[in-house]
Amino acid sequence: MNKDTILVWFRNDLRVHDNEILWQALAKANKVVPVYIFDPRQFVALADNTQKTGVIRSKFILDSVHDLKQSLQQIGADLLVTSGYPEEILPSLAERYQVKEVYHHREVAKEETHVSTLVEEALWKKQLNLRHFIGHTLYHKEDLPFPIKDIPDAFATFRKKIERETTIRPTVDTPTKIEVPEELEPSEVPTLEELGYTADEIAIANRSPFKGGEREGLKQLNDVLRGASNDLLAGFPVDDGTLLSPWIALGCLSAHTVYHSVRAAELKGLPKKKAATIVLGLLWRDYYRFMFKKHGNRFFFVNGFSDVTVVNQQVPGVEFDNWKKGQTDDNFVNAAMKQLNAVGFMPYSARVLAAHYLVNNLGISHLLGAAYFEDKLIDYSPASNYGNWAHVAGVGSSLKDNGVKDVKKIQVQLDASGAYVERWNAVNGTLTE
Numbered sequence: 001m002n003k004d005t006i007l008v009w010f011r012n013d014l015r016v017h018d019n020e021i022l023w024q025a026l027a028k029a030n031k032v033v034p035v036y037i038f039d040p041r042q043f044v045a046l047a048d049n050t051q052k053t054g055v056i057r058s059k060f061i062l063d064s065v066h067d068l069k070q071s072l073q074q075i076g077a078d079l080l081v082t083s084g085y086p087e088e089i090l091p092s093l094a095e096r097y098q099v100k101e102v103y104h105h106r107e108v109a110k111e112e113t114h115v116s117t118l119v120e121e122a123l124w125k126k127q128l129n130l131r132h133f134i135g136h137t138l139y140h141k142e143d144l145p146f147p148i149k150d151i152p153d154a155f156a157t158f159r160k161k162i163e164r165e166t167t168i169r170p171t172v173d174t175p176t177k178i179e180v181p182e183e184l185e186p187s188e189v190p191t192l193e194e195l196g197y198t199a200d201e202i203a204i205a206n207r208s209p210f211k212g213g214e215r216e217g218l219k220q221l222n223d224v225l226r227g228a229s230n231d232l233l234a235g236f237p238v239d240d241g242t243l244l245s246p247w248i249a250l251g252c253l254s255a256h257t258v259y260h261s262v263r264a265a266e267l268k269g270l271p272k273k274k275a276a277t278i279v280l281g282l283l284w285r286d287y288y289r290f291m292f293k294k295h296g297n298r299f300f301f302v303n304g305f306s307d308v309t310v311v312n313q314q315v316p317g318v319e320f321d322n323w324k325k326g327q328t329d330d331n332f333v334n335a336a337m338k339q340l341n342a343v344g345f346m347p348y349s350a351r352v353l354a355a356h357y358l359v360n361n362l363g364i365s366h367l368l369g370a371a372y373f374e375d376k377l378i379d380y381s382p383a384s385n386y387g388n389w390a391h392v393a394g395v396g397s398s399l400k401d402n403g404v405k406d407v408k409k410i411q412v413q414l415d416a417s418g419a420y421v422e423r424w425n426a427v428n429g430t431l432t433e
Contacts, residue, residue: 004029005181007094009086009104009119010036010079011112012381013135013251014064015214016071018171020135021103022178031179033097034072035090036065038083039115043195046371048316054375055197056344059205060212064250065189067213077178081187087118091126097181099128105251106132108292109382110300137286138255140169141293148294153305155287155398162286171256208343210246210378217247221258224278225265244278245379246345248285255282281348288387291397299386302365304395310365319362323354324372326425332411333357335424342427344378349414355392356404366393 006025013019014036025032044052053061069079082089094102102123107113120130134141141148145165152158192202209232220232221244232243247253259282266275292299302310322328326337336350346354351373358369370389374380390396394403404410415421 004100005031005033005097007033007035007090007097007099007102009090009102010034010068011104011107011251012249013105013254014068014212015217015252015254016068016075017174017214017218018254018257020172021105021133022175023172024133025103026175026178029100031181032077033093033099033180033184034077034079034178035093036068036079036081037086037089038081038190038195039086040083041085041111041115046375048320048368050372050375052375054344055192055201055205056208056210056376057378057380058192058195058197059202059208060210060246060344060378061250062189062192063212063216064214064252067215067252069189071214072178075176075178077180078184079187080184081189083190085118086115087122090119091122091128094123094128095126097184101129101131103131103133105135107136108289109386110297112382135254136251137289138168138259138282139166139286141290143167143169144290148290151290151294153291153397153399155284155401158287158290158398159283162283168259169256171254171260204342205344208345208378210343210345212246212250212252212378214247214252217244217252218257220244220247221253221261225261225270243347245281248282249379249381249384255285258282285381285384287398288383291387292383295397299383299390299397300367302367302395304390304393305397305399306395310393310395316364316368320358320364320368323358323362323364323369328357328361330357330361331421331425332414335415335421338427339424340373340376342424344376347414349410350420351388352392352404352410353407353414355389356407359393360404366390366395 006029008021008025013021016022022032042053043058046052065079065081069081072079080093090102104116107116116130123130139162143166144151145161152161192205224244244253244258248255248258259279262270262275262278266272298304323333324337326334326341328334332353336346336354339350340346355366355369358364359366366389370386373385377385387396391398391401392404396402
């Protein structure tokens with residue numbers, strides 16, 4: 001009998017449902033070594049009192065890793081959790097457990113792909129292969145009706161062509177049993193303290209109502225589709241479909257799981273407008289990931305896709321600090337920023353208002369705002385975050401979608417009753433009762 005062992009490197013795919021790398025590993029090997037690595041490069045302090053990964057997002061990640069570890073244990077396996085540089089740890093683990101290959105899901109942004117390159121080079125020195133899978137998008141790259149270099153930059157064209165000319169794959173089977181090497185070392189998920197956060201920062205994270213993990217993500221998906229109330233949904237007056245994005249961004253929910261669940265719910269009475277809104281969010285997410293694949297680092301340039309040089313960007317100072325704290329002359333922006341600081345999340349329409357104000361009212365670079373969101377958002381993903389900010393700033397890849405056309409309309413969409421502004425402007429940087 002073939003006794004091959006495959007190492008599965010989890011990154012932003014923290015689930016056992018519809019996880020292609022798990023499914024493929026089980027099809028090709030008798031044993032699997034599931035691994036999650038806390039890379040210290042993701043937990044460093046940056047300029048302007050920001051962090052690469054803020055404490056609320058870190059707690060959401062820790063929740064999700066805990067949940068994945070428990071899910072694997074329930075089917076006879078375990079998750080080996082460690083800290084360090086993947087390019088150093090993975091070759092060592094591969095050698096220790098005599099693995100045949102290392103599997104992981106491919107990322108698209110420069111920092112994430114750089115780490116993959118370092119790992120690939122280190123494994124190659126051991127004559128081992130890092131096999132890349134594409135499991136973050138709704139539409140698979142190999143099913144697109146055009147090569148990456150020919151993907152339409154206009155979102156409307158992109159959407160029409162993929163909806164007309166390709167299909168969405170079904171979910172893959174969920175494993176019921178996974179065998180790991182008998183000598184797989186025990187491991188523990190680190191604490192927020194061990195990741196370097198202070199007691200005051202941890203207290204803020206503990207007040208956020210968001211909890212990471214696949215089981216919590218599936219529960220939220222079920223509640224959103226059923227229109228059921230729960231403590232989290234009750235705290236957000238607007239549900240525009242983005243409440244699922246934290247679990248999608250970290251891969252606790254796959255895009256396929258969400259899509260097929262939405263379509264099934266439609267047959268049971270889910271309003272078509274709500275279904276369309278959720279699916280549209282998945283399509284935009286795909287679009288940004290494919291744009292990052294096509295255009296690389298262009299989203300990280302201040303001029304983005306504009307032919308006009310961006311000038312007169314204000315040096316960040318007191319006004320930028322006030323924007324971050326939610327102490328501007330705009331009540332909508334203040335409510336959005338206070339919500340972000342308190343719970344690590346804000347609805348999409350609130351993000352547009354906050355970004356528009358920073359860029360157009362204060363004249364501050366959208367890249368600084370995007371970096372702040374990277375610190376704070378629990379649903380942060382490089383492509384969606386920097387892609388959205390570029391469009392608000394008027395330098396995005398889809399020219400028709402550049403700029404904010406109607407601020408008043410967005411304000412009404414966010415808060416027709418005034419409850420959102422009233423609730424979150426009462427918050428002083430932390431969640432109150």
